[in-house]
Amino acid sequence: xxxxxxxxxxxxxxxxxxxxxxxxxxxxxxxxxxxxxxxxxxxxxxxxxxxxxxxxxxxxxxxxxxxxxxxxxxxxxxxxxxxxxxxxxxxxxxxxxxxxxxxxxxxxxxxxxxxxxxxxxxxxxxxxxxxxxxxxxxxxxxxxxxxxxxxxxxxxxxxxxxxxxxxxxxxxxxxxxxxxxxxxxxxxxxxxxxxxxxxxxxxxxxxxxxxxxx
Amino acid sequence: xxxxxxxxxxxxxxxxxxxxxxxxxxxxxxxxxxxxxxxxxxxxxxxxxxxxxxxxxxxxxxxxxxxxxxxxxxxxxxxxxxxxxxxxxxxxxxxxxxxxxxxxxxxxxxxxxxxxxxxxxxxxxxxxxxxxxxxxxxxxxxxxxxxxxxxxxxxxxxxxxxxxxxxxxxxxxxxxxxxxxxxxxxxxxxxxxxxxxxxxxxxxxxxxxxxxxxxxxxxxxxxxxxxxxxxxxxxxxxxxxxxxxxxxxxxxxxxxxxxxxxxxxxxxxxxxxxxxxxxxxxxxxxxxxxxxxxxxxxxxxxxxxxxxxxxxxxxxxxxxxxxxxxxxxxxxxxxxxxxxxxxxxxxxxxxxxxxxxxxxxxxxxxxxxxxxxxxxxxxxxxxxxxxxxxxxxxxxxxxxxxxxxxxxxxxxxxxxxxxxxxxxxxxxxxxxxxxxxxxxxxxxxxxxxxxxxxxxxxxxxxxxxx
Numbered sequence: 001x002x003x004x005x006x007x008x009x010x011x012x013x014x015x016x017x018x019x020x021x022x023x024x025x026x027x028x029x030x031x032x033x034x035x036x037x038x039x040x041x042x043x044x045x046x047x048x049x050x051x052x053x054x055x056x057x058x059x060x061x062x063x064x065x066x067x068x069x070x071x072x073x074x075x076x077x078x079x080x081x082x083x084x085x086x087x088x089x090x091x092x093x094x095x096x097x098x099x100x101x102x103x104x105x106x107x108x109x110x111x112x113x114x115x116x117x118x119x120x121x122x123x124x125x126x127x128x129x130x131x132x133x134x135x136x137x138x139x140x141x142x143x144x145x146x147x148x149x150x151x152x153x154x155x156x157x158x159x160x161x162x163x164x165x166x167x168x169x170x171x172x173x174x175x176x177x178x179x180x181x182x183x184x185x186x187x188x189x190x191x192x193x194x195x196x197x198x199x200x201x202x203x204x205x206x207x208x209x210x211x212x213x214x
Numbered sequence: 215x216x217x218x219x220x221x222x223x224x225x226x227x228x229x230x231x232x233x234x235x236x237x238x239x240x241x242x243x244x245x246x247x248x249x250x251x252x253x254x255x256x257x258x259x260x261x262x263x264x265x266x267x268x269x270x271x272x273x274x275x276x277x278x279x280x281x282x283x284x285x286x287x288x289x290x291x292x293x294x295x296x297x298x299x300x301x302x303x304x305x306x307x308x309x310x311x312x313x314x315x316x317x318x319x320x321x322x323x324x325x326x327x328x329x330x331x332x333x334x335x336x337x338x339x340x341x342x343x344x345x346x347x348x349x350x351x352x353x354x355x356x357x358x359x360x361x362x363x364x365x366x367x368x369x370x371x372x373x374x375x376x377x378x379x380x381x382x383x384x385x386x387x388x389x390x391x392x393x394x395x396x397x398x399x400x401x402x403x404x405x406x407x408x409x410x411x412x413x414x415x416x417x418x419x420x421x422x423x424x425x426x427x428x429x430x431x432x433x434x435x436x437x438x439x440x441x442x443x444x445x446x447x448x449x450x451x452x453x454x455x456x457x458x459x460x461x462x463x464x465x466x467x468x469x470x471x472x473x474x475x476x477x478x479x480x481x482x483x484x485x486x487x488x489x490x491x492x493x494x495x496x497x498x499x500x501x502x503x504x505x506x507x508x509x510x511x512x513x514x515x516x517x518x519x520x521x522x523x524x525x526x527x528x529x530x531x532x533x534x535x536x537x538x539x540x541x542x543x544x545x546x547x548x549x550x551x552x553x554x555x556x557x558x559x560x561x562x563x564x565x566x567x568x569x570x571x572x573x574x575x576x577x578x579x580x581x582x583x584x585x586x587x588x589x590x591x592x593x594x595x596x597x598x599x600x601x602x603x604x605x606x607x608x609x610x611x612x613x614x615x616x617x618x619x620x621x622x623x624x625x626x627x628x629x630x631x632x633x634x635x636x637x638x639x640x641x642x643x644x645x646x647x648x649x650x651x652x653x654x655x656x657x658x659x660x661x662x663x664x665x666x667x668x669x670x671x672x673x674x675x676x677x678x679x680x
Binding site for chain 2: 026029030031083084085086087088091093094101102104105106107109110112113114116117120123124127128133135136138139175
């Protein structure tokens, strides 16, 4: 278990917020409505604790959009919603003039794409800021209870895998929908990410010392 | 054979044989590959397009989602899916019959050695989208035929209570269109009954419950709600049938009012009977004043006491909510208090009451109360000036109700025979006891005193029975 110190924590929260901010811009353009996304908290927890947090949070089942990434740090990024919220999210995205049957039909693809935009936003902002190149997979949708969406349908051996767990709040068409953003990484990946964050922090400090004219 | 083994010739053949569109762009967004499928779908041949910018083919490109996806893919390697569900007709593509093509698109980075390139793949999903729509419409047509002709309002929400759909009856009943209702919380229609809606969602097979609905214009409607949860493709919903029971409620209220009116009348009647009986006894009391013969006075007092006993039963009938039965222990307690004060105070006579709570029908209660009046009055009267203790008990014993009056007075005379007594009081006791199907026994007590026991079969005295 590793704990991020306050500086690392803030830097990471800043990066993720930049990422979802960018995703919000894209989503707004996509559905021609103002979308705002915010990430109120960032925590690093063990995988089991993340499963518990998810299970405690409310109704099962969940639906998640998942993308894997590989590079200096590797893992899986997940956008998770209680299934009851996912229809609402899709309805918010496609508008109210679709009936229920249609939305159920659209749900899978629309959700995949929205998840893709948000996850890409986060991953690419993090990768850019850290000057890293990531190999990112196409998104896929997973449904099931907390363990299934977090660990995948085939549970891996109990490993010291860690989860960067964030709440994500959507606000669109006067609806507020809360979901989770989870980055699953093993310990070496998280350490690599941490190192990169440190470099990012010191770069910023150097830039700050040089002043705005540099 | 050698020609077939030429990998680049084979890849070229594959590229153009693919059943999907392939575009490759360099970082300056110039087209490096444009396969035969793209030629067919756009009507632009590769020769026109290659080496030119993509926006020359798709002028709307810089404004579209594709541009962002391409930039992302090239700069960070993040691949994108662009679904027809959120991006209808992203590119202007046609099917072979000239109709617009519904398509899905993926955008990703590839590396061919000389730096990053962007690969765009397009698939034609027109047939699937059509099939989905067709299946949906057929599905809908079938159940719409049922639900839209239903006379009751039918509402479907998700498990958080957000309305997904309402039928025509619901539109009429609440004044919202289905489009307006979609997305509204169920509480907008149901107010407080929304709690029942949500709790029913967690418990299949819940009994129907009543609530008050709110129309768009603010008026209310009485509803009976039958609510059940269900699941479609892993997603939970709640559907309720909302029956308008305003008319039923009105009839119920009328009945209730009629019942209350009847109760009021019965109470009034009993009140008047009691008052009339009191009037009769008052007249007798007035008459008593003019009488000096002690034997006659005695008879008058007995008659007054008997009228009081009956009046007391009617008094209890209008004081309680029941009009056809009397709770005997409360009655006896009042009777004892009256008789004590009539006998000249507690010093001369002690009355102990030990009575179970017993509800008796009025045609049993009136004779029994007269019997009780006789027995207790007798016990007090025959004390012959000595202090006497009278014990009144009322209890169920086996299948009988037993009523007993015991005293420690001078006891029964040696020749006493209850059945042959010419005394009016004794005749009243035996006649009325027989009338209500009971038996009476008189016993001597040791060392002194007497006890009268009345037994009534419980089956005889059940309220509502016999």
